[in-house]
Amino acid sequence: MTGNRIRGAAGAFAVGALAAHLVSTVLQNTPDSYNQDLRKFTGGWPIPGWRFFAPNPGVQNVHLLVREVPAGGAPATPWRDVTPTVSHGWKQVLWNPGSRGPKALFDAMQQLSVMSANQADFTWVTQSLPYQLVFSASRAAAADGSVALQFLLMNVFPSAPPEQRMKPILTSEWIPLDSASDPKEAAG
Structure with missing residues (x-):
């Protein structure tokens, strides 16, 4: 009899905790939420903060383009898109460690x-961590034997008219590859 009460109380507690978690998650994720301080009522229990696409849905894609100066004084190569692709299949819904990079x-x-x-x-941008990460990705994509590279971030608006589809965001300076271990040394 006592065992049934304990199991019943534990089950009721679990259902109540799950219901409280779901309600607080919904409240936390309402648009323009006034519940930003809701965490102080949960005793340290984390509440997911999902925003998905609202209230500002993504309408553009960001692409990373790179061009290099080959060794031997050849002219700069044309821009090429080195944006990493992420495969999307049914398995990636459950397990997709390749999407982190x-x-x-x-x-x-x-x-x-x-x-x-x-x-x-x-100058401040070139010393930021995001710039260093993008530079590292660009350097990894650079052709062997290149002496310098330049990268370009480009916004692409797929639903815009063709003449308004692409908008450059940021173009790096030419970064020498033979002596640059990081962009701060090349920019400085």
Whole structure:
């Protein structure tokens, strides 16, 4: 009899905790939420903060383009898109560890977009962690034997008219590859 009461109480507690968690998650994720201080009522229990696409859905893609100066004084190569692709299949819904690298690069490119939109000083931008991450990805994509590279972040609006589909965000200076271990040394 006592065992049934304990099991019943534990089950009721679990259902109540799950219901409280779901309600607080919904409240936390309402648009323009006034519940930002809701965490102080949960005793340290984390409440997910999902925003998905609202209230500002993404309407553009950010692409990373690179061009290099080959050794031997040849002219610069044309721009080429080195944006990493992430495969999307039914297995990736359950397990997709390969998405972390491209997501980190995408987040860095988004931060550089925000800095550019807010007219941040270029010297400050070149010393930021997002710039260093994008430079590292660009350097990894550079052709062997290149002596310098330049990268370009480009916003692509797929639903815009063709003449308004692409908008440059940020173009790096030419970065020498033979002596640059990081962009701060090349920019300084």
